[in-house]
Structures are given as structure tokens and as C-alpha cells.
Amino acid sequence: DMIDQIFIPTLGRAHNQITFDNMSEVAQTITTLVVQPKEKHLYPNYPIMVLPDDDIGITETRRWIYMNSMNIKYGVFDDDLKFIRRTPGGEKSKRLMNNEDWFYMLDATSKWLDEVDFAGFRQGNLPPAGKPFIDIAAVNCGFFFNGEKMPDENELDWSLPVCEDIHMVLQLFEKGYTNRIWDEFGYISKILVEGGCNEWRTLDLINNTHAKLIEMYPNHVSWNGIKENVMGGDFKKIKIKWKKMYTDSQVGKLPI
Numbered sequence: 001d002m003i004d005q006i007f008i009p010t011l012g013r014a015h016n017q018i019t020f021d022n023m024s025e026v027a028q029t030i031t032t033l034v035v036q037p038k039e040k041h042l043y044p045n046y047p048i049m050v051l052p053d054d055d056i057g058i059t060e061t062r063r064w065i066y067m068n069s070m071n072i073k074y075g076v077f078d079d080d081l082k083f084i085r086r087t088p089g090g091e092k093s094k095r096l097m098n099n100e101d102w103f104y105m106l107d108a109t110s111k112w113l114d115e116v117d118f119a120g121f122r123q124g125n126l127p128p129a130g131k132p133f134i135d136i137a138a139v140n141c142g143f144f145f146n147g148e149k150m151p152d153e154n155e156l157d158w159s160l161p162v163c164e165d166i167h168m169v170l171q172l173f174e175k176g177y178t179n180r181i182w183d184e185f186g187y188i189s190k191i192l193v194e195g196g197c198n199e200w201r202t203l204d205l206i207n208n209t210h211a212k213l214i215e216m217y218p219n220h221v222s223w224n225g226i227k228e229n230v231m232g233g234d235f236k237k238i239k240i241k242w243k244k245m246y247t248d249s250q251v252g253k254l255p256i
Contacts, residue, residue, distance in 0.1 A: 001110045003144060006031040006075035007049070009061045014042035019081045024099040027106065033079075034065060059164040069147045073113050078141040081187040084124040094124065097185065105185050113146040117177040120144060124186030132184040136246045139179060140165035142187045151175060163209045166240065170217055173245040176253070203231040210238045220245045 010017045010033050020031055032047045036054045051064060065076055083097040097105070112119050112133075120139030122129065143165075155175075160167045172179070213221045224239035 001107055003030060003075055003106045003110050004072040005069070006077060007034050007065050007069075008032070008077050008079050009034040009058065009065065010079035011036060011039065013079055014039060017079045019077050019079050020046060022082045022096075024097065024102040026099055027102045030106075034061060057161055059158050059161055062164055062168075063153060063158045066145075066147075066150070067153045069145070070150065070153075072147050073110055073144065074147060075142070075144045077143075077187075078189060081141060081189050082124075083121075083142075084186050084188060086124075086128055086184055086186070088128070093128070094186070101185065105182070109144050109182075112180050113144060113149075116146075116180045117149045118143060118145045118172065118179045119181065120179070121182045121185055121187045124188045126186075129183040132182070134181050134183060136173070136179060136243050137181040138240065138242050139169060139181050141189055149177070151177075160209050160212065162206055163213060166213065169242070170213070170220065170240070170245055173242060174217075174249050176246070176249040178246070203233045203235060207234075207236045210236055213238060217245070219248070 006023075006027065008017070008019050008031060010019075017033065020028060020033060023031060032049050033043055034049050034051060035043060036051050036056075038054045040048060040050050051061060056064075062076065065074075083102075084094045085097050085101045086094045109119050116135070118139075121142040122134070122137070122139075123141075151172075156168065156171050158164070169179070210221075210223075214223065220241045222239050224237040227235040227237055
């Protein structure tokens with residue numbers, strides 16, 4: 001039982017796309033970089049899929065992957081990730097994932113996707129949760145989906161240019177879809193590195209999109225303070241009630 005395919009959308013990082021290189025052989029054999037036509041010549045040594053157009057943005061890129069994967073179990077990873085396994089009681093509390101870890105993780109995730117609708121990793125630099133996985137939780141940067149269970153692409157709103165991960169997960173929970181997130185395995189990402197979305201993802205754009213999410217989901221998303229000196233200004237943080245979004249979706253379904 002295995003995940004069928006993993007996609008890594010990448011842009012502006014031909015010499016700094018680290019995710020594929022940080023995956024083991026068992027994972028690389030099912031992984032494809034998703035690139036824009038203008039960059040396809042930059043990846044002679046990688047398996048690639050070419051998007052229909054240049055400069056369509058990350059949300060449209062994800063939408064394209066989603067539309068083309070409705071009949072498989074698949075992953076979508078950011079292009080700047082390293083992957084760790086937590087080793088409680090071990091010499092180090094975590095280490096980089098090896099080939100056996102990948103094999104085990106992909107097999108287990110595929111089985112999960114028969115029970116839940118989508119899955120993913122927790123951030124590897126968060127304090128450990130004390131259990132291998134968590135149900136109904138935040139996920140970004142590293143996703144898995146059961147394409148056969150996902151709602152039709154036109155049932156989702158793809159209008160936000162950034163924070164597309166957050167928006168998608170909120171929508172899926174709101175519709176009553178379930179997820180499971182690894183804590184035993186995690187990703188490490190250097191946030192806001194050159195290339196990728198940071199060619200155009202400005203602080204204002206992020207802050208405005210956060211405001212839009214609060215407007216769209218006032219009962220589930222709220223302001224949560226400011227982080228200073230991010231991209232030369234104040235990054236306005238948000239807090240999201242993930243579990244409440246899911247439990248609220250179930251309220252209307254309870255028998256009276």
C-alpha cells in the first residue's frame with residue numbers, strides 16, 4: 001500500500017530546490033517537480049510536470065495539481081523542506097528521515113487515507129505532541145490527499161493568492177472532511193527564503209490576506225499579535241480554531 005505520487009511545485013529555486021534532494025530513494029521514485037514552462041529547461045536531471053502557463057501563482061498551481069489528481073492518493077510538498085523523525089528516548093530527540101522511515105511513513109499514510117480524507121506533517125521544530133499523530137489539526141507545507149474522497153475543485157474557493165494552505169484546510173474542515181497529522185515525522189522549513197512565492201509575496205499581501213480570512217471565518221480565525229521585523233515590517237499573526245471549525249461542521253448533522 002503506497003502513496004501513488006508526490007508533487008513539488010517549485011519556482012525560482014532551480015539551484016536551491018532542496019525538498020527532492022532531501023527525500024530518500026523510495027520517495028524520489030514517486031516524486032515529480034511541477035514547474036512553469038519558462039523553467040522546464042532548468043531541470044534536466046529531475047522528473048518534471050510542466051504547468052499549462054507561466055506566472056499563474058501558487059494557488060492556481062495547487063488547483064491544477066488538485067484537478068489532475070482526483071483518482072489517486074498523492075502528496076504536495078513545498079520546495080524548501082527537510083524531513084525529520086522524532087526519536088523519543090534516543091540519543092537525539094530527532095534525526096533526518098532515512099529510507100526505512102520513508103517507506104514506513106508512506107505506507108502508513110496511504111492506509112490512513114482509507115480512514116481520513118487528507119493528511120500531512122506537523123512542523124518539526126514544534127515541541128513534540130507526545131504521540132505519533134494528531135487527528136483534526138493544522139497542516140501546511142507537506143500534505144497528502146485521497147483524491148477520490150476530495151470535493152470537486154469547483155466546490156472550493158481558490159481566490160486567495162497566498163495562505164492557500166490555510167484556506168484550503170479551513171474549507172475542508174468546514175465541509176466535514178477529516179485529517180490526520182504526523183508528529184512522529186515532521187518537516188523543517190526555512191520560512192521566507194529567496195525564490196518561490198517570495199518573488200511577489202509581500203508583507204502587505206500576507207497581512208491583507210490574514211484580514212480577509214478573519215472576515216471570511218470570524219468565528220474561527222482571529223488576530224494573534226504581531227511579529228516585528230519580518231520582511232521589513234510588522235507581520236500580523238492569526239490564530240485559528242481548527243478543531244472548532246470541524247466540530248461546528250458536525251453540529252448540523254447530529255440526530256435530534
